[in-house]
Amino acid sequence: SSSAGTLFPLKSDSPSMIVTTTSHLQKGWCQTKPMVQQIQEEGCISAEISNNFCYGQCNSFFIPKPGNDLTDDNSAAFRSCPFCKPRKVHWITVVLQCPTLTPPIRIKQVMHVEKCRCTSQISQ
Amino acid sequence: SSSAGTLFPLKSDSPSMIVTTTSHLQKGWCQTKPMVQQIQEEGCISAEISNNFCYGQCNSFFIPKPGNDLTDDNSAAFRSCPFCKPRKVHWITVVLQCPTLTPPIRIKQVMHVEKCRCTSQISQ
Numbered sequence: 001s002s003s004a005g006t007l008f009p010l011k012s013d014s015p016s017m018i019v020t021t022t023s024h025l026q027k028g029w030c031q032t033k034p035m036v037q038q039i040q041e042e043g044c045i046s047a048e049i050s051n052n053f054c055y056g057q058c059n060s061f062f063i064p065k066p067g068n069d070l071t072d073d074n075s076a077a078f079r080s081c082p083f084c085k086p087r088k089v090h091w092i093t094v095v096l097q098c099p100t101l102t103p104p105i106r107i108k109q110v111m112h113v114e115k116c117r118c119t120s121q122i123s124q
Numbered sequence: 125s126s127s128a129g130t131l132f133p134l135k136s137d138s139p140s141m142i143v144t145t146t147s148h149l150q151k152g153w154c155q156t157k158p159m160v161q162q163i164q165e166e167g168c169i170s171a172e173i174s175n176n177f178c179y180g181q182c183n184s185f186f187i188p189k190p191g192n193d194l195t196d197d198n199s200a201a202f203r204s205c206p207f208c209k210p211r212k213v214h215w216i217t218v219v220l221q222c223p224t225l226t227p228p229i230r231i232k233q234v235m236h237v238e239k240c241r242c243t244s245q246i247s248q
Contacts (some may be wrong), residue, residue, distance in 0.1 A: 028181055039190050051188055051241045057181035060207035064175055066163050066218070072136035076235045081207035081245070100246070104202070111188045111200045121245060124219055 009029045029086035030056030032116040046096035054116030056084030080120065088119035154180030154208035156240040165230045168222035178240030180208030204244065211241035 032052045040046040063078040089111050096106045156176045164170040187202040213235050220230045 026181065026198070030184075035187070037188065039192075048165070054186040054187065055183075056152065056185075057183055058207075059181055059207070060154075060178075061180075062178040062209045062237070062240070063159070064161070064177065064213075066161075066232045066234045066239055076233075079209070083182075083207060085186045085205070085207035086188075089188075101130075110146070110190045113188050114185070116186065117157045 026059070028056065028058040028082070029116050030054060030058060030116050030118045032113065037110070038084055039094045039096060039108050039110060041096055042109070043100045044045060044096035046124055047096055049094060049110065049112075051110070052113040052116070054084045056116065056118065058082040058084055058118035068117065082118040082120040084116055085119050086111075086113045086115065087119060088114040090114065106110070106114050128170070132214055133190065133233040134236070149184070152174075152180065152206070152242050152243045154178060154182060154240050156237065161234070163218045163232050163234060165219060165220055165222065166229050167224045168220035171218055171220055173216070173234065174236040176206045178237060180240065180242065182208055182242035183208040197210060206242040206244040207231070208240055209242060209243050210235075210237045212238040214238065 027121075031054070033055055035051055035053050037049050037051040038046050040047060060081045060083075061079065063076060064076060092110050092112050094108045094110055096108060098104050098106050144230050155178070157179055158173055159177050161173050161175040162170050163173060184205045184207075185203065186205075188200060189202060190200075216234050218232045218234055220232060222228050222230050
């Protein structure tokens with residue numbers, strides 16, 4: 001017996017398993033938001049750069065399936081675990097002036113986040 | 125200069141960094157939802173058990189910080205990457221009747237999900 005609303009068949013190698021209706025599913029979101037970042041180091045004049053950070057709520061699920069291997073957690077479920085992280089970054093070099101240090105500069109590498117997206121962790 | 129709304133200081137070892145206002149933050153959610161699960165195997169009579177699956181949207185973020193190690197992605201950001209997965213499970217043994225097989229039964233271990241929660245992956 002199927003509950004009200006269109007069913008959402010979860011395609012997989014084994015016969016498709018219908019677990020919920022589309023009405024229960026909500027679209028995940030992952031925003032690229034601007035921020036001002038202070039680059040600091042002891043003895044140096046701090047610098048300010050504009051950067052972005054990622055913030056969002058991605059859809060994740062864990063659906064158990066009969067696993068016959070108690071130890072291997074992976075075999076016992078369909079799972080999806082994306083999170084909101086940078087999709088595109090580049091590294092920028094920031095040179096801080098440090099009058100009291102020798103040499104009087106410090107070089108910092110800063111990851112500049114360009115675009116964020118719900119991305120699944122590639123499990124090692 | 126701080127934007128409108130109460131500020132949300134992100135406490136950390138370095139001086140607290142204010143990146144967004146609480147109005148932008150939304151509560152994550154992670155539901156434990158009932159499902160009927162078919163336990164099947166070729167040559168056996170399938171059985172049905174009631175189980176639960178996890179589905180939700182957990183808050184994740186990635187905030188760059190000056191990392192001076194290009195290779196080590198971890199040093200270059202504050203990050204939180206929880207996803208909706210089982211918090212409490214137990215394993216149940218299901219015995220399938222398999223008239224055409226010898227022995228005429230198959231034993232399956234099924235993970236029974238009791239409670240789901242937004243849980244961070246403990247990175248190895």
